[in-house]
Structures are given as C-alpha cells and as structure tokens.
Amino acid sequence: MTSLNQRAARILRDCIARADELKIDFTTLGSCTVADFGVSTAGGLEAGRMLAEVCLSGLGTVELQTCGGAPAVVVRTDHPVRACLQSQYAGWKVSVDNYFAMGSGPMRATLSSEQIFQEMPVREEASECVGVLESGALPDAAVLEQLQQQLGEDRALMLAVAPTASQAGNIQVVARSVETALHKLHEIDFPIETVQSGYGTVPLPPVAKDDLTGIGRTNDAILYAGQVHLWVDCEDEVIEQFGPLTPSSASPSHGRKFLTLFKEANYDFYGLDKTLFSPAIVTFHNLTTGNSHTFGSAAPEIVQDSFGL
DSSP, X not given: OOOHHHHHHHHHHHHHHTHHHHTOEEEEETTEEEEESSSSSOOOHHHHHHHHHHHTTTSEEEEEEEETTEEEEEEEESOHIIIIIIIISOOEEEEEXXXXXXXXXXXXXXXXXXXXXXXXXXOOOOSEEEEEEEOSSOOOHHHXXXXXXXXXXXXXXXXXXXXXXXHHHHHHHHTTHHHHHHHHHHHTTOOGGGEEXXXXXXXXXXXXXXXXXXXXXXXXXXXXXXXEEEEEOSOHHHHHHHGGGSSGGGSTTTTSOHHHHHHHTTTOGGGSOGGGOSOSEEEEEETTTOOEEEEEOOOHHHHHHHHTO
C-alpha cells in the first residue's frame, strides 16, 4: 500500500493547486511548504473537508451532510488503525519558544516516537513528510527547523495549518469521531486490530470567535453528540466487556462542558483525563456473530449550551 505520507502529499498538493478556489494560501521556505488554511486566509467548507482527509492520509472519506436539519461532518474508513491512530491522532505536541500547535498527520509515522508506535510498529522512511498543525499562528523558521531536525533534514516537509476558530479548522477537528473511538479503545486495551471499518457523524458547530471557544465547541460536539459505528471481528463477549467503557460517558469527567474541564487542566490537552475523549454513542457491529451492541447516550442540552443555541 502507498505510504501514508505519499497519500497525504497528493491531497495537499491538490489543495495548493486549487488555492484560490479553496481560499487558502501557501509559502515555501527551503524544502518546507506551509499551507495556510485559515490563519490569514478565509478557507472554507471544502478546504476543511480536504484538510481532514489530509489528516487521514486519504485512507478515510470526509463529507458534509445534514443531520436533524443542521450540518454534520461524516467520516468513514476501511483502514481505521492506519488512518486514525497512525495518522490523524494529534499526538505530536509542537512547542518551540512561544509557538504551540497540536500536530497530526502522517509525519508522526515517520518520527514514530509516540508510545502508540511502539505498540503498533511502523516507521515510514518517507522522503517527504506531511503534517497538520492546529494553531492560530503559522510556524516560523525556528519551528520549521526543529521539525526538520526531528524528522531528518534530508526530508522535505509539507505542513497545513488552521486555527480551531476557522471554517477549515472547525471541520478537521470534528472529523475525528472515529479517531476518538479508536484511541479510547486503545487506551482500554480493546484488541483494535479487530476493528475493520468505522463510520462517524458529528454536528458541525458554529465557527467560534476565538480558538479557546472553538476548542470547547468542537470537543463538546464529539463528546456529547458524536455517533460512531465500528465493524469488528471478535466474540460478543469482548464487546460486552469493553463496550460500556468506550463512550465518553464512561469518564468521571463526563457531564461538564469541555471548556470548563480544559480550564481546570490549565489549558493542557495532555493533562486531561484520556478516557473522556470518545464519542457520545458507539455501536459495535460484530462481523463474526452478526450482532450489534450500542453504548452511551447523547447530551443535546450540553451541546446547545456550548454552541450558544
């Protein structure tokens, strides 16, 4: 199969070729290309949809649909582990001087420094690395230099950047419904290799006026309204054991708006309870037995309050 970075690079190059149409911009510094999806540009719905597919390395499809009369982001993949855990998961904390971003995309598989890659060995020897940064600022030369040093200075680097409080950033965050389910299953030691396909739906929040509010809205959308379907190959007993632990309601932090929890954690994503990050409702469709099992429930009142509706 084509490498994750190669697949993501194709999508990002297509975005750059359509920069005017997508309302984005890009700059090149040496062997680094930085595509702005919403920091100093307008971006748009299609830019956000394609940005989310870059995060998934093209191994998942992202669409905008209507759910209950409101827009929703729908994701589907037949390669959930590679697309979601080895690419989309924002496991790279990019911090240089005063610059901070949450990094995702297949560049993570090239570095392979996170614990998750020790458990699922993969190291892409890519000549070109692709990453997505969730940040309200574009990376400067110092940030690019550090990333290239970590990845290997002989490798070209392509980055896409979008703040949460932008159309594109808003979409790419809520397109993480299946990813959050997979990551939760990994945290509770479910045999994730048995997950064959994933499908998720999350309501699209209004674009927030600032990134902090946007972070709250996008996470509340997943935690309290996200619905994910997983097709698995295992015994029903395995699903019955892990299923109740899978939705966000299994976390002791459940029931409060994300922004409140984020403030209590001193605005540190990695200091939050990891078991909270999961969709509101998760349904397992067992390919072995033909049975389906649903766990969790939605909390529309929290979502409405978060969205300001």
